[in-house]
Amino acid sequence: MAPRKLAAGNWKMNGTLASLAEIDRLLADHPASGCDVLICPPATLIQAMAAKGIATGGQDCHAKASGAHTGDIAAQQLKDVGASHVILGHSERRTDHGETDAQVAAKSVAAHEAGLVAVICVGETEAQRDAGETLDVIAAQLAGSVPDGATAANTVIAYEPVWAIGTGRTPTSDQIAEVHALMHERLSARFADGADMALLYGGSVKPGNAAEVFAIPHVNGALVGGASLKAADFGPIIAALSAA
Numbered sequence: 115m116a117p118r119k120l121a122a123g124n125w126k127m128n129g130t131l132a133s134l135a136e137i138d139r140l141l142a143d144h145p146a147s148g149c150d151v152l153i154c155p156p157a158t159l160i161q162a163m164a165a166k167g168i169a170t171g172g173q174d175c176h177a178k179a180s181g182a183h184t185g186d187i188a189a190q191q192l193k194d195v196g197a198s199h200v201i202l203g204h205s206e207r208r209t210d211h212g213e214t215d216a217q218v219a220a221k222s223v224a225a226h227e228a229g230l231v232a233v234i235c236v237g238e239t240e241a242q243r244d245a246g247e248t249l250d251v252i253a254a255q256l257a258g259s260v261p262d263g264a265t266a267a268n269t270v271i272a273y274e275p276v277w278a279i280g281t282g283r284t285p286t287s288d289q290i291a292e293v294h295a296l297m298h299e300r301l302s303a304r305f306a307d308g309a310d311m312a313l314l315y316g317g318s319v320k321p322g323n324a325a326e327v328f329a330i331p332h333v334n335g336a337l338v339g340g341a342s343l344k345a346a347d348f349g350p351i352i353a354a355l356s357a358a
């Protein structure tokens with residue numbers, strides 16, 4: 115079974131109820147035919163977005179199922195309001211909140227136990243790339259962040275080079291291909307159905323470069339930030355993935 119193609123949007127800390135009009139536009143103007151579509155809005159919008167019939171995800175969850183953790187959200191709570199996925203270990207969480215690989219793995223276990231698909235993010239900094247450490251960094255993050263219970267059904271991996279996020283800079287196709295080949299190889303070696311895990315690329319994916327990105331071997335979709343906020347931008351990215 116080949117990995118399913120997935121166009122995922124990460125709205126980050128953007129959007130209010132008024133932004134849901136973009137989902138109406140997306141569903142009306144760009145019906146997805148050849149790929150899955152997921153939007154991960156701020157937690158405040160999950161319930162209303164899921165009610166529109168589009169796959170919806172959180173952007174983080176706590177590793178515990180409940181308890182005294184002010185400001186945090188449990189995986190089961192995301193599930194309760196209609197989420198099917200949750201992004202975990204995004205570089206902004208790793209940087210802003212000091213999340214470690216072990217914490218990301220623990221959160222992923224919680225997501226799986228709640229019945230959510232974990233979208234686990236990995237990616238090197240510019241300094242690590244310049245030092246020639248990219249493949250070692252990605253291998254270590256995969257080993258540490260992806261829990262033993264991961265399957266192709268409950269886990270998606272997103273390669274997001276930190277220096278490409280929100281910068282308009284993207285790696286070359288060869289650089290993306292090199293990392294995705296490594297991820298495919300490592301996941302295939304570790305998990306029974308690791309070869310079927312969907313591997314996304316993220317970092318300045320736009321309508322203008324999407325087709326090129328989706329032509330790269332072992333790229334099964336994208337995790338899109340800024341360009342997922344507007345149907346006029348995300349729609350063409352979905353179309354490019356459907357056609358890939």
Ligand code: 13P
Nearest residue numbers: 124279280317318339340
């Ligand atoms: P941009 O598409 O805005 O670069 O963000 C990528 C990202 O971080 C998605 O999770």
